[in-house]
Amino acid sequence: PRIALTATATEATHAEIASRLGLQDARHFVASFDRPNIQYRIAPKNDPKRQLLQLLRAEHPGDAGIVYCLSRASVEKTAEFLVKNGVDALPYHAGLDARTRAGNQARFLREDGMVMVATIAFGMGIDKPDVRFVAHLDLPKSVEGYYQETGRAGRDGLPSTAWLAYGLQDVVQQRKMIDTSEGDDAHRRRLGAHVDAMLALCETVECRRVQLLAYFGQRSTACGNCDTCLTPAESWDGTVPAQKLLSTVVRLKRERNQKFGAGQITDILLGRKTAKVIQFDHDALSVFGIGTELREAEWRSVARQLLAQGLIAVEGDYGTLVLTDESGEVLGGRRPVVLRREPEKAAGPARAEKSSKRRSAPVDLPEEAVPVFETLRAWRAASAKEQGVPAYVIFHDATLREIATLAPSTLAELGTVTGVGENKLAKYGQQILETLATAAGAAE
Structure with missing residues (x-):
């Protein structure tokens, strides 16, 4: 068989x-491929380490999670940054010696609230049920990879977050990696198709879950639990801005025989007389200052989306922008360009307050039960450390939540809780009742 x-x-x-x-x-x-308890969110990159820290502080304080980075150096820097800011974080990548990797993995599995910062070398076979978030600080190479990695969150069925920071440099980097990859043209085309599907997911204005499931051949309806459902993005006619950006690329090539990246092109469009603009006499170009209707972040979004749609390409080690075969269709007015506009975000403090209110207490837990739940988690962590086993082997979070809510006072009442079987009742029952009594005394 x-x-x-x-x-x-x-x-x-x-x-x-x-x-x-x-x-x-x-x-x-x-x-079904669907993981309805995972909330999918993709955010424009703007100091991604700081964005990650804000996410952890506002929504996942003390939670276990995985942060994926593209390079070993980024793993090390991110883990160090989180530790300096009070987050229990560990690095994991192929460059570490086997003992360090094994030790870090063991700590992640056994200790509560540990954050693992890793390359994709980490995660295969990891079955830790209480991973509350998976964050990507770099664009994954494929939807398959992204979905497998985010699927390591929330295996206990409780609400979890899949968060990705995505920016223009990610697109440039992925295109360069494909261009320099080993293999024939067919292999590079396959890699390009994978990246294109990932970019389409990042730039969609529709429900992200619908698009994810459709990639795997499953039909669904809007989920109400992703960023595009919760804060819908708008699509807008970006044909004129696209023509302006492409025209700048054309002018640089025709009039100066030059190629530049998105940063210099943005400065030209905004009419900024930077040192570099003055050095190359770019303020004399006819396109200088023709793009003041958009902000810098909006021009970078235009450039990113044109790259994602194949209407411009990147070339060389410095990520200079060049035209593609499709660019002429846009410049000639024969092809409209529809772009995604990021939803307006509230000011930082207001957003943080909203987030902290949303996640200040564990899901489905009355406010008065929160300190009891935390006391039970502390007891579980100590017991797990003493026995040398992962915390979830003793009890899952869902069981501790139910115990904290019901506050049983006898072994018989405790035995009615889901996840407290006969063996665990005999082994841990008295300890739990004592822990509950301690928590009740502290509350009084």
């Missing part, structure tokens, strides 16, 4: 597995 199992395969991958293993005539079972 043969059986083939996989987690997040597209229809094409499914067909290839069946073909290569000769299982076309076998029975095929496909379960």
